[in-house]
Amino acid sequence: MAMRAAVLGAFGSAPSVEDVELMTPGPHDVVVRPGAVEVCVTDSYALRPGPLAHPPAILGHSAAGVVEEVGAAVTTVVPGDRVVVAGTPECGECFWCDRGEPHQCREIFEGAVRHVARRADGTPISAAGGVGTYAERLLLREYGVVRVPTSLADEHLCLLSCGATSAMGAVFGIARVGLGDTVAVFGAGRIGGWIVQCARLAGAVRIVAVEPMAERRERAAGLGATHVLDPADGDVVERIRDLTGG
Incomplete structure (x- = not known):
């Protein structure tokens, strides 16, 4: 799926809006169309070397939107659901996620790289913090979204993300x-x-x-x-x- 995203090409450089290709969702992945994205000071931390971003990387970690597509094994949401995007990754497989403490997920503290898109030349693009919300479409694990039946506007709902x-x-x-x-x-x-x-x-x-x-x-x-x-x-x-x- 072709889309635009704010990509950090390298540490020390300014992010730029690029045309990229969203990767095909896996069995436990969902594609979300964001309606609003929260801008947080944490996003600025991804601009310098550390565990949050591995350039090239799509920035951003907070959003609210609508599920557009789900993987074959997804059971928690269906297309059309309004969701809040979790501000940190949850792999669903590590020791901490297994014991119900995803705030300690290894992907947060071990700086795991999760690729969600590709540049025109085929270079894989990661998601900052495992999330990457500064894009027209988001590729997320189903564990990383929460269905919220509500009439709240997305610009208010996204504040629940972080x-x-x-x-x-x-x-x-x-x-x-x-x-x-x-x-x-x-x-x-x-x-x-x-x-x-x-x-x-x-x-x-x-x-x-x-x-x-x-x-x-x-x-x-x-x-x-x-x-x-x-x-x-x-x-x-x-x-x-x-x-x-x-």
């Missing part, structure tokens, strides 16, 4: 916030705003947002922060202790 779920992981998976807890959120930008909302969902009764920018403090309060602090006004730790009875 940022919003990062906040959920921080609140529910790492901090394990529960009913009656007190939470301090340092930085109330995009991720911090989602953390505030997730802390509300988890049942926190006191949510302190620490943020130097006035407009972000105001937004955090609107999202559910019970207290907002400007670090320029004094020792933040002491002020949090005052708010929480020590």
Whole structure:
């Protein structure tokens, strides 16, 4: 399938939009037509040497769209399903995936290369982070998409691909916030705003947002922060202790 994609040809060079050929999906692969793609700071990490990208590579790791084609062994989605693309790879075969911990998948930390397309001269093109969403079509494993029956627009839905779920992981998976807890959120930008909302969902009764920018403090309060602090006004730790009875 011919398509266009943003390809990083080499480290140190700017990505360029190229005409490429999407590879044929394997038994457990799906082809997704993205409706919206999230741009994240993580994508910039792929521009320099490391495990995220192996040039030539299609950049991007977050998206929402519609399934167009499925491999013969796919059982989780069918053409026409709206899906959110997982922001990290899940091979479905390694020790971590087998035990239900795909966030530790070997492809993330061992820098595995997954080819999804070819250049006109036949050179294989990999997917940054095993995902590669800056393209007109995405070749993904079925484990890497989640069917979401919803009326949300793709430009909102794609935020679940990375940022919003990062906040959920921080609140529910790492901090394990529960009913009656007190939470301090340092930085109330995009991720911090989602953390505030997730802390509300988890049942926190006191949510302190620490943020130097006035407009972000105001937004955090609107999202559910019970207290907002400007670090320029004094020792933040002491002020949090005052708010929480020590």
